[in-house]
Amino acid sequence: MLTVEKPIVTSRLLLRPFVPADVEALHVIRTEPDVLRYLYWPPATLDEVREVVDRRRTMNRLVEENDYLVLAAVCRDTGRLVGEVDLCWTSVAHRHGEFGVILHPRAQGRGLATEAGTALLDLAFGQLGLHRVSARTDSRNAACVAVLRRLGMRQEAHLRECVRFAGQWYDELVLAVLAGEWAARGD
16 A cells, blocks of 8 residues: 655655646646647546546555556646656556656656656555556657656557547557566666
8 A cells, every 4th residue: 555645756846646726737738739649538628627636636545456646746946737647556466557657748858757757666666566567658659658768668569559539549559667677777
């Protein structure tokens, strides 16, 4: 079991539970075309994002299989919400999890996704004691694949036309890292 009540602090980010004041900033992210092109959901209304934030406010713990930990990614120097990170406990028996990071385009290209991913993987392998963590991404998202590789993940699958959204089929890549590989990465 894992509960995040206080922010996880990295060199440039706070990964913290969502609060009602995050609605407008998250709405900007969830309507940004450069974010949505690799996600399988349409632009969200302000009311829809308000509902998302309400759900996210309770998603600060992993107690049982298929629980999600979803945290707001906030820049430490500005206090601005720049994205969200998530970790799902996909199998208790196999000690497996899956994680993801979504950042506003203005926050991309500066290593923040790698920084947030490192914090989540430290949490997954350290406090939660997982054996394996994977991530999925749209196969066209080269920047995300590069981040996952920087985190020491290797590609395990290319799932052809596995997701249908807005009348089109999309390929996904699955990358993963094992606890022993994470511990031996040498940073």
